[in-house]
Amino acid sequence: MISDAIKARFARETAKYPADQRQSAVMACLAIVQQELGHVSSDSEREVAAYLDMPLMAVHEVTTFYNMYNQEPVGRFKLNVCTNLPCQLRDASKALSHLEHRLGIKMGETTSDGVFTLQQSECLGACADAPVMLVNDRHMCSFMSNDKLDRLVVELTALGGGA
Amino acid sequence: MSVSNVLERYAATGQETCFHGRHINPQIYQGLDGSNWHLEDYQSRGGYQALKKILGVDGGAGLTQDEVIAIVKESALRGRGGAGFPTGLKWSFMPRQFPGQKYLVCNSDEGEPGTCKDRDILQYNPHVVIEGMAIAAYAMGISVGYNYIHGEIFATYERFEAALEEARSAGLLGDRILGSGFSFQLHAAHGFGAYICGEETALLESLEGKKGQPRFKPPFPASFGLYGKPTTINNTETFAAVPWIIRNGGQAYLECGKPNNGGTKIFSVSGDVQRPGNYEIPMGTPFATLLELAGGVREGRKLKAVIPGGSSMPVLPADIMLATNMDYDSISKAGSMLGSGAVIVMDDSRCMVNSLLRLSYFYMHESCGQCTPCREGTGWLWRLVDRIEHGHGKLSDIEMLDSISDNIQGRTICALGDAAAMPVKAMIKHFRHEFVHHVEHKTCMVPTQA
Numbered sequence: 001m002i003s004d005a006i007k008a009r010f011a012r013e014t015a016k017y018p019a020d021q022r023q024s025a026v027m028a029c030l031a032i033v034q035q036e037l038g039h040v041s042s043d044s045e046r047e048v049a050a051y052l053d054m055p056l057m058a059v060h061e062v063t064t065f066y067n068m069y070n071q072e073p074v075g076r077f078k079l080n081v082c083t084n085l086p087c088q089l090r091d092a093s094k095a096l097s098h099l100e101h102r103l104g105i106k107m108g109e110t111t112s113d114g115v116f117t118l119q120q121s122e123c124l125g126a127c128a129d130a131p132v133m134l135v136n137d138r139h140m141c142s143f144m145s146n147d148k149l150d151r152l153v154v155e156l157t158a159l160g161g162g163a
Numbered sequence: 164m165s166v167s168n169v170l171e172r173y174a175a176t177g178q179e180t181c182f183h184g185r186h187i188n189p190q191i192y193q194g195l196d197g198s199n200w201h202l203e204d205y206q207s208r209g210g211y212q213a214l215k216k217i218l219g220v221d222g223g224a225g226l227t228q229d230e231v232i233a234i235v236k237e238s239a240l241r242g243r244g245g246a247g248f249p250t251g252l253k254w255s256f257m258p259r260q261f262p263g264q265k266y267l268v269c270n271s272d273e274g275e276p277g278t279c280k281d282r283d284i285l286q287y288n289p290h291v292v293i294e295g296m297a298i299a300a301y302a303m304g305i306s307v308g309y310n311y312i313h314g315e316i317f318a319t320y321e322r323f324e325a326a327l328e329e330a331r332s333a334g335l336l337g338d339r340i341l342g343s344g345f346s347f348q349l350h351a352a353h354g355f356g357a358y359i360c361g362e363e364t365a366l367l368e369s370l371e372g373k374k375g376q377p378r379f380k381p382p383f384p385a386s387f388g389l390y391g392k393p394t395t396i397n398n399t400e401t402f403a404a405v406p407w408i409i410r411n412g413g414q415a416y417l418e419c420g421k422p423n424n425g426g427t428k429i430f431s432v433s434g435d436v437q438r439p440g441n442y443e444i445p446m447g448t449p450f451a452t453l454l455e456l457a458g459g460v461r462e463g464r465k466l467k468a469v470i471p472g473g474s475s476m477p478v479l480p481a482d483i484m485l486a487t488n489m490d491y492d493s494i495s496k497a498g499s500m501l502g503s504g505a506v507i508v509m510d511d512s513r514c515m516v517n518s519l520l521r522l523s524y525f526y527m528h529e530s531c532g533q534c535t536p537c538r539e540g541t542g543w544l545w546r547l548v549d550r551i552e553h554g555h556g557k558l559s560d561i562e563m564l565d566s567i568s569d570n571i572q573g574r575t576i577c578a579l580g581d582a583a584a585m586p587v588k589a590m591i592k593h594f595r596h597e598f599v600h601h602v603e604h605k606t607c608m609v610p611t612q613a
Contacts, residue, residue, distance in 0.1 A: 016309075016350040018264075021390060023372035027355055031314070054372070065374040065531075067356030068314055077166075084276045085474055085521045086433035086507050122358060122525055123276040123474075124315040127505065128180045128431055128439040136166075137355075138317040141173035148173065155169045 213409035237413025239425030244398030277505025289326035295402030377577035420446030472502025475582030477589030526583035554605030
């Protein structure tokens with residue numbers, strides 16, 4: 001269920017566009033839904049469609065076209081490691097396998113306690129900071145050596161159950 | 164401690180990539196330290212003087228739209244996003260007298276592998292983009308603009324939103340800017356993970372709230388752009404160059420670079436160098452100098468190859484690169500393209516088949532699926548390179564790669580097809596022996612992958 005607080009955030013996005021172009025805010029609205037609810041469910045899509053007065057299928061097309069929308073629930077922390085060539089040259093693939101080993105999961109999977117989801121990703125646009133990892137869509141972590149990855153996993157695990 | 168507090172400690176500081184003091188005559192990155200991105204800092208660096216100058220609110224006479232466009236044409240500023248199209252010429256295509264709404268769009272969907280220059284501009288000097296866009300809007304008679312920012316750099320999107328608020332509060336954006344007759348509303352929008360949206364018409368589709376599938380051109384955005392209205396789209400760095408040009412003149416900007424290649428350019432240097440980062444240098448600077456600024460190749464290694472303009476551009480072997488200067492015309496003459504200015508450096512421990520394999524996967528993953536040659540071809544390319552890399556390839560596969568590339572290139576709506584094909588053709592052209600070795604020996608000829 002999309003709360004009034006979320007709808008207030010939607011309103012700030014639709015205000016950027018002409019009154020007859022509310023659909024332009026769909027990318028932002030779905031990103032807000034994901035931040036608040038963890039993923040974009042069919043119910044959320046339906047509510048966003050109603051809010052923006054656009055066809056449900058047009059919302060679903062957006063959810064499924066863009067890589068960052070979670071169409072299924074993910075762990076509390078979604079880790080996206082870039083492995084594109086500039087990052088690969090600076091050990092990003094090793095960073096990804098280090099995390100697989102450390103978390104005991106393969107890329108694309110979620111830990112059994114629901115704390116971490118690990119994914120490979122395409123260029124995050126921070127190539128000079130490689131290896132880079134995006135956490136929960138909004139936090140870019142730079143120069144992620146194995147040591148730093150370990151530290152971050154420990155710190156996030158400690159926060160895993162809390163708010 | 165909250166999650167955000169923890170994660171902030173892992174965020175980039177810009178020290179390594181931007182505030183290293185290793186630029187040459189920087190204009191856009193001049194004087195930045197990470198904390199001085201606010202409006203008052205920007206103004207103390209001469210910010211918004213150019214906007215005041217054209218509006219005539221600094222006591223001067225102001226400049227006409229034609230005068231602004233003439234200065235930009237004189238500067239030889241060329242599009243910094245990849246195509247290198249002359250900016251002044253693009254601005255002159257805009258039907259200024261069109262009676263309805265017109266739009267200005269900034270393309271900050273920086274996703275070309277290797278490129279991270281626009282992030283540092285927006286993060287550490289956001290007002291230079293706002294001022295550049297306001298000047299462009301004035302010159303083309305546009306009253307509404309959007310800056311579409313790569314979804315993965317969300318903190319930077321939020322930084323830009325904060326800068327917009329500062330500019331609005333100071334009367335530098337909005338209705339009747341600084342008491343003049345010029346009004347300009349500027350907003351930020353973000354993507355959410357689609358390389359294709361860096362293509363300008365895909366970006367427009369995305370801004371309209373749709374899948375980012377490129378439009379057929381013509382009609383070009385200048386006549387049918389956002390919401391079907393005349394629209395001008397420029398890259399972040401292009402807009403960021405404009406305030407300096409207006410303050411100092413087109414001729415001065417041109418003289419910073421070389422004829423037909425005006426000004427400075429920010430190069431994002433990544434891969435096998437000691438100091439990966441962004442380096443702002445005059446157009447025409449030798450590649451060897453840029454490599455030196457980036458600390459040279461990794462210790463104990465030799466330069467093998469460079470992709471000089473982002474992953475979509477043809478790779479060049481070391482000897483050609485070391486004899487090349489960093490500007491549009493020189494790199495083009497050397498057989499590649501300056502593109503977005505992303506310089507991916509590879510040393511002698513790198514296997515070109517393996518490198519191409521990662522790039523081919525990327526283009527397959529990011530093809531929007533609209534055109535058959537790209538949708539089917541990119542997958543085919545990846546499968547063939549994968550087969551060769553893993554020792555199951557045949558010699559005829561190498562010719563097949565070439566032929567598939569030819570059948571993608573130039574046969575798709577947008578340039579992603581070309582972007583997928585060009586790296587393949589260049590890798591085979593310059594490093595065919597490595598592909599042959601993989602096929603014949605079922606193993607890599609490069610001994611270490613470190």
